[in-house]
Amino acid sequence: MSRPRHAAGPLVWVLVLAATCLLLVVFQKVLWLVVPFLFALIAYYLVLPLQRRLLLRGVSHDAAAVVVSVGIFAVLGLAMAFSMPWFGAQLSALQAGGGRYLEGGVRFLGDTLAWLEANFAFVARAQLGETAMAGLTDHIENFASRHLAGAALTVATWFPSLLLVPFLAFFMLRDGWRFKRFLIRAVPNAFFERTLQLLDQLDRTAKGYFQGLIKLTALDAVCLAAGLWLIGVSSPLLLGIVTAVLAWVPYVGSIAGCLLVVLVAATDHPGSPSVAYAAIALFVAVRLLDDFVFMPATVGRSLHMHPLLTVLMIFAGGAVAGVAGLVLVLPVLGLVAVIGETLGAVLADPRLRARHRSACELLRRQVTRDLPA
Secondary structure: OOOOOOOOOHHHHHHHHHHHHHHHHHHHHOHHHHHHHHHHHHHHHHHHHHHHHHHHOOOOHHHHHHHHHHHHHHHHHHHHHHHHHHHHHHHHHHHHOHHHHHHHHHHHHHHHHHHHHHHOHHHHHHOHHHHHHHHHHHHHHOHHHHHHHHHHHHHHHHHHHHOHHHHHHHHHHHHHHHHHHHHHHOOOHHHHHHHHHHHHHHHHHHHHHHHHHHHHHHHHHHHHHHHHHHHOOOOHHHHHHHHHHHOOOOOHHHHHHHHHHHHHHHHHOOOOHHHHHHHHHHHHHHHHHHHHHHHHHOOHHHHOOOHHHHHHHHHHHHHHHHHHHHHHHHHHHHHHHHHHHHHHHHHOOHHHHHHHHHHHHHHHHHHOOOOOO
């Protein structure tokens, strides 16, 4: 007769959500370490299959970690050496035309507002176009003095911490199994099996999420680049990659990427606003593909959560930790949920608790056997 399976109840999920929000607040204070650690995890799960292939061929664990790390660094170095001229040319073109793109975006917005005022009386009465254009012009004129210095300081502050990424990824490859063994040795024997199950679930959840995130980014980049190329926007591949990476920040990143592409489209085709509208339609189509096709097939497989819960937690993450919370909330929620469900099942299992009490009693008798009563 099989034993009943003890599942986590609503109290466990309340604690999971509270713990997720608390962790997001803490992580916001140590972003200099959390962000490199996340990038290192992505790199670790991307190259882990290569290391396992070497292990199956008889290579030692440490040697496999060294070979994979050196090989990946060499490949990335060659890729950067050959691609930097192209990326440099694309970025230089975008940077040189930065003011021109802003002017094109302002012109496109002015034309759109003028069309709305001409066709809708309530928009004309509200003088929306005049108010919006005045505020936008003031913001553009003072953008450099308000934001460029702070942006440069932020980049200079973050650059040293990003150098931790390759070192963290290497030590994850080399010593990750040692850390797992260290944790397992500290667990009482009664909970040993559940601990192994917990570590395996954590590993599979993180692996599925980060590998799914890379697949999702690649699919978004290909779809966006192909669509931008079809509608005639310049630098479609670069814009597709940049906007796909920006989409890692839920909602805010997608809006920023859409605005970037609309600026380029409006500038490339000043007399044809339909191209900018086509770019907006393309983003809407890709977002729908993400929600209903790409996301369930990639990232969604690793989280196994109701869509309503994920949406609510995204808003909660943004409320408690800002942009950092938007980026971190889904992976943190996935890992905390696995830990909470496992611990809840353990605490709800009377047989496991009885085994632990019995083991403690046997140990007490063994160590006090030769002591006087």
